[in-house]
Amino acid sequence: MSIKYCSSCGEKVDGSVKFCPNCRSTSFKYHVEPAKVKPTLIQSLFYWQYNGKFILSRSKTSAILLFIIFAFAAVSSPIPAGMILLGLIVSLIVYLAGYLVHILKGRPTDAQLENSDLGFIADLKNMFFFWQNKRTGEYVLSKTKILTFAVYILIALIAMGSNRVTIGASFLVSIVFTAPVYAVGFVVHKLTNPNPENPRIEQKPKKPKVEKKRQEPIPEPTPTPEVSIDEFEDYRRELVRVKEVYAKKETHARELIDKKFEPPQMTNTKFVSVVDSSTKIFNKEADSISSIISLATEKTPRVEEQINKKFEVLNSLIDKMDDLINELVLSLDSSKKDDVHGLLDEMENLVDSVKNYE
Template sequence: MSGEITKAQEIKRLTTPLTFRQSKAYDCEGNLISCVETLSEVRFIIEPREGILSDDEIMQYAPESKAASAIKLKRGYGNISDALLVHESLPWYLGLYYVILLPISMMVVYARNTLMTFIILILFIIPLIYAYFALNVKRYRNKPQKPKKQVQNKTGEVHAKQEIPVEESLDSLKEYDVEVNNLKVIFDVKEGVVRELIDKKFEPPQLTNDKFMTMIDSCHKLFYSEVDSAQNITKLAVEDTPRIRDELDGKIRNMKTIINQIEDLTNELVININSDSRSENDVEILLDDMENLISTVKDYKE
C-alpha cells in the first residue's frame, strides 16, 4: 500500500487535524486512530506509515508520534517520555503480571518452600530488569563514538585528523536544547496547518485573512525570539544556576503557550470551517486571546 501513497499525501494526512465522531478519532482519510495511553495522559496520535517518509521527515511532520520517539531514542537525545511512549503497554503488562504473581508468591512464602520462594524471587526480578533496560534512556546516549578519521602524510606517518572544536552547551543544560528543538518542529508543523486553514476559511484577499495572518506572523516572530533567547542562554552559560534554569523554564513555557494558542485556533477553524453562524465570533475571541498572549510575553521579556 505504501507504493500507492505519495509523500505529499502522507504529509497531508499527518498534519491535518483529527476529526471526532462519537468519541472516536479519525484522520483526514477516514481511518480510525487508536488512542495512546501512558501513565500520565491519553492522546490520539497519527502514526506515520512505514516506508514513505525518512526519519527527518517523520521528526518534522509527526514529532509527537511513537515513531518520532523511537528515532529520538535511536539518535541519543530521547527522554523518559519517549521511552514510555515507545513501550506504552509495558507499565500495564507489568501491573497485570504482578497482580497475578503476588497472591501466588504469598502462598509460596506461607508454605515455606525454599526452592519455590527462590523461583518466585527470580520471577519478581526479571521483569524489573527488562523494564529498566527498556526505559533506561542513558543506554542510548552512551553509544560508542565514531573513530576519528586518520590521514597519512608524505612520510607515511598516520595521524588522527584534527577536528574543528564546536561550541557546545553545558551537559546539564543540553536537555533544554533538546526540548527547544522539539518545540521548533512542533510549532513549524502547526503553523503551516493553521495558515492553510485560515486561507480556506477566509479566502484571500480579505481583511479578515490579513488580520489573522498578521497575528500568526506575530506569533512566529515571538516564538522564534524565545527560541533564539533560550539557545543563546544555553550556549553562553558558563555555570548551571537556579537563575539560569528559571529563565530557560520561562522561555519554554512561553513557547508551549504560543503552540497551544495556535492549536486552539486550528481546532476552532476545523470545527467551524463549514459554519456561517458562530465561527467568526468564536475565532475572533481566540484572536483576542492571542493578542493578549503576545502582549503578556512581550511584557515578560521587557
C-alpha cells in the first residue's frame, strides 16, 4: 500500500485518496516504501543492515582479518592448532567488543547510509584510509590511518628481514606496534575534528563591510498574487503516474531475476545491484521534482525546464527497466540456450547508462 503526506498539515493518508480528510488540501508528498533486499554472503559476513541498507562493519571486518592473519601465521608455527585456536579467541573478543560499541552507538545517520555499500573493495578502502562526516556522508582522507598503515608495513618488513620471525608472525608483531599509533590518532581526531570537511571545497567569500547609512522609511511591499494550487497539478499527476509505472516494473524485474538466477548466485547479486542503483537514482530525481513543485513560487520557464529534464531521466530509467525485463523474459525460454555472458554484457551497458544520470 502506497503512503502519502498532506503538504499543508502533514497528515499521513492512503495513496489512493484525492484530498486530505483533515484539511481538504489536494497537495501531497509521496512516500515510496524501500524494496526488501536479501543480503548477499559478503554483506552477511562484513556488513550491518538497517532497513534494507548496508554499511561495512568494522568489528566483523577486523575479526575476520585477524583470524586470517593468525591462520597465515599458523602455517609456519610449531603448534598450528594452538595458533588457530588463539586466533579464534582473539577474533571473538574483537568482534564482541566491536558489537558492544555498535549497539551503544545506535543507528548511523541517513547521510552515512546513503554513502555506504559502494562495493566491498571501495568500502574497505574508505574504512582503512578515510574518515566519514556523519552529517554529510562525505569521505575525507585520514592522515592517521595512512600513517598507521605505513608504520604497519614498515615494521612487518623489518620483522621479516630479521630472520628471527616468520612471515606470518611478523604481521602479528606489527599489530602490537601500530595499534597505539592508530589509537592516539583516533582520539585526537575525535577531540579536534570529528566531522571533517574536504578542504578542496571552496569557502564562501566574506561579505565586505558596508558603512551604516541614515535609515530611510521603508516602502510598503507590493502584494504578490498567490500561486494557484493547481498550477503544478499536471506535474503532480505525472509524477504519481511514473512512480506507479516504475514500481511495477521494478517488482517484475526482481521476480524475474530470482526466477532466472536463484540466490545467492553471483549473477543474481550483480543483477540486483543494477536494479538497486537504478531505483536509488529514480527516487532521488523524483524527490527532487517534488521539492521543486513544493517550493517554487511561480511556474516560470526555468522551473518548467528543470522539471522536464528530471522527468526525462525518470522515463529513461523506466525504458531501461523495460529492456532488462525483456532480456530476462527471452532468456527464460527453454527452447533457447542460456547466454549468460551476453546478458551480463547488456547489463553492463545498462549500468553505464544509468550512472550517466547521476
